[in-house]
Amino acid sequence: MKNESLYNELKKHNCCIIISADDENFSVQQIEKCLNFSEQIILYSFKNKIPEQISSEIIIYNSNSKNTFKHVLKFAENKGFKFAFLPIYKSEPVCSIIPEFIHQITFNEHQIVLGSNALNKNTGFVEKLSRLRFQILTGITNINPKACLHIYPLNAINKLNYFTRGKYLNTELLVMNAWRGVSIKSVSLKEIYIGKECTSKPAEKLKSFFFFTILYFILFILSFFYGIPSRLIHLIRKRSLKTIIKNNILQTKDSNIKISKAVGFGFFMGIVPIWGWQTIVGISLSHYFKLNKAIVVLASNISFTPVLPLLLFASYYTGAMLIGNELSWSQYTGDLDIKTVTKDLFQYLIGSFVFAVITGMLTFGITYLFLRIFRKNKTLSQAFVL
Numbered sequence: 527m528k529n530e531s532l533y534n535e536l537k538k539h540n541c542c543i544i545i546s547a548d549d550e551n552f553s554v555q556q557i558e559k560c561l562n563f564s565e566q567i568i569l570y571s572f573k574n575k576i577p578e579q580i581s582s583e584i585i586i587y588n589s590n591s592k593n594t595f596k597h598v599l600k601f602a603e604n605k606g607f608k609f610a611f612l613p614i615y616k617s618e619p620v621c622s623i624i625p626e627f628i629h630q631i632t633f634n635e636h637q638i639v640l641g642s643n644a645l646n647k648n649t650g651f652v653e654k655l656s657r658l659r660f661q662i663l664t665g666i667t668n669i670n671p672k673a674c675l676h677i678y679p680l681n682a683i684n685k686l687n688y689f690t691r692g693k694y695l696n697t698e699l700l701v702m703n704a705w706r707g708v709s710i711k712s713v714s715l716k717e718i719y720i721g722k723e724c725t726s727k728p729a730e731k732l733k734s735f736f737f738f739t740i741l742y743f744i745l746f747i748l749s750f751f752y753g754i755p756s757r758l759i760h761l762i763r764k765r766s767l768k769t770i771i772k773n774n775i776l777q778t779k780d781s782n783i784k785i786s787k788a789v790g791f792g793f794f795m796g797i798v799p800i801w802g803w804q805t806i807v808g809i810s811l812s813h814y815f816k817l818n819k820a821i822v823v824l825a826s827n828i829s830f831t832p833v834l835p836l837l838l839f840a841s842y843y844t845g846a847m848l849i850g851n852e853l854s855w856s857q858y859t860g861d862l863d864i865k866t867v868t869k870d871l872f873q874y875l876i877g878s879f880v881f882a883v884i885t886g887m888l889t890f891g892i893t894y895l896f897l898r899i900f901r902k903n904k905t906l907s908q909a910f911v912l
Contacts, residue, residue, distance in 0.1 A: 528562050532625050536564040539633040541609035541677070542585075542602055547571040554579060563624060566607065570598045594691040596684075596699075603680040609633060612676040623715050627675045630713045636682055637709040638700065641675030652735070659742045660697075663749055664704040665757070669712050671697045682708050693734075694741050701745050705753040707760035750810045754819070780818055782897040788817040790890030792825020797837055797882035799875055825889070837881075838874075844884075845877020 536543070543560050546552065548571050557580065560567055569576060570587035572594075580586070587601050602610050613624060627641040653670055660669050676696070683703055690698045704710055745753075778785065795808035804826055812822040828837070845851075851873060 529625055532563045532628055533565075535628055536566065536611065539609055540566075540607055541611050541633065542566040542568050542605070542607040543611045543613065544568045544570065544598060544602060545613070547575045547577070548573050557581070557584065560613070563628075564611075568598065568602055568605070568610075570601075594688075595695050596688050599678065599680060600684055603684050608635065608680060610676075610678045610680055612678070613674070624675070627713060627715060631677065631711070633677070634709070635679045637679065637711055638683070638703065639677040639711050639713060640669065640673035641713045641715050642670045642673035656697075656738075660701065663701050663742070663745055663753065664710075666704055666710055669700070669710055671700050673712070675713075675715070679708075690741060694737060697738070697741060698745065701753075705749075705756040707757070750813070751806055754813055755806050755809045778818060782894055785818065785821060785897060786890045786894035787815075788812065788821035789825050789893040790886040791815070791817060792822040793828055793889040794882045794886030795822065796826040796828035797841065797878060797885055799841070799878045837878075841878030841881045842874050843877065844881040845873035845875070848876060848880060849873055 541564075543564050543566065545557065545560065545567065547569055552575075554577055557567065557569065561581065561583075565583050566585075567583075568585045568587055569580065570589070572589055574588060576586055576588050585605065587598055589597070599610060611628075623641070630641075631639045653672065656671050657667075657669060660671050661667050678699075683699060686699075686702055686706070688695055688698050688702065700710060780788075791812065792808065795804050795811075798804065800807060805823060808822050808826045809819055812819050849872075
């Protein structure tokens with residue numbers, strides 16, 4: 527029987543339902559039930575398993591095994607859809623909770639919505655482990671990457687290239703988009719029964735667990751070079767500079783010594799000669815040393831364009847003093863450029879490292895003194911507002 531309210535809701539938001547004919551639990555009856563919710567259905571197969579008795583209203587994506595699910599999502603966007611709704615059929619009751627799921631959410635072009643069982647004492651070990659892994663990688667709690675219902679904003683998620691396929695793609699998609707700042711919301715649904723006919727064999731479970739472990743390990747390594755920096759850069763872009771300073775510096779619960787360490791370390795990373803990697807390495811090390819990442823990122827941006835020539839000269843001049851070379855200010859004030867610096871690379875490298883250490887120590891001391899004065903009787907946030 528046609529569900530008019532759900533039908534109109536999906537049509538209003540230009541949301542399609544994507545179903546895989548390659549799923550071992552797929553049946554024509556599932557398609558017929560989905561037709562009660564929407565006529566905007568995409569049925570895809572990479573193994574030429576599309577049944578012949580399919581309604582002509584359904585959009586077919588029938589391709590070879592070289593394609594992956596990301597191509598289906600791109601195909602849906604090219605068809606003009608804004609959202610993709612994916613009911614993953616583990617059992618028949620999943621279809622019955624689709625209306626409950628749709629009526630609980632708000633369609634947002636910058637938000638992924640997942641529908642899964644509420645976390646309770648009976649939740650399996652694998653699901654708890656998936657939630658924990660996802661939280662470690664993204665910092666987002668109570669999200670189950672293996673949820674049974676998904677709604678994706680196509681314009682947002684299709685901006686990335688993914689390296690996994692099949693059931694592993696969904697986990698990578700969620701983690702990578704969480705790093706980019708795409709909001710992920712979880713909707714708790716009534717208990718979903720998974721019938722015995724859908725239970726995987728022990729060998730398949732072990733194989734799946736092994737490959738998911740490898741995937742999470744790769745994503746964990748990527749988090750240091752892409753994930754953590756992306757999350758922090760997105761945070762900085764999303765908020766104003768005043769808000770960042772107020773929330774992450776002035777009103778932080780960190781001690782004076784810890785804030786001073788973050789400032790000093792940030793200035794050190796901004797000068798040390800690892801061009802292009804300063805922010806990434808700085809964030810990764812600040813995570814390891816448990817420093818305030820926002821402070822480190824702000825302080826490391828000392829090497830912006832107007833100041834860069836002065837830093838180059840100071841580093842080069844420091845190197846000259848260390849190795850005993852004669853260097854006059856007038857010789858390099860007017861025509862300092864990359865060619866000049868690279869004439870004596872060793873002198874520049876050792877000078878920049880020592881200059882970075884000195885600058886880091888000085889900014890650490892100045893910051894600590896400043897905090898000791900202004901944090902004595904009133905908070906810095908009060909002083910900042912005044």
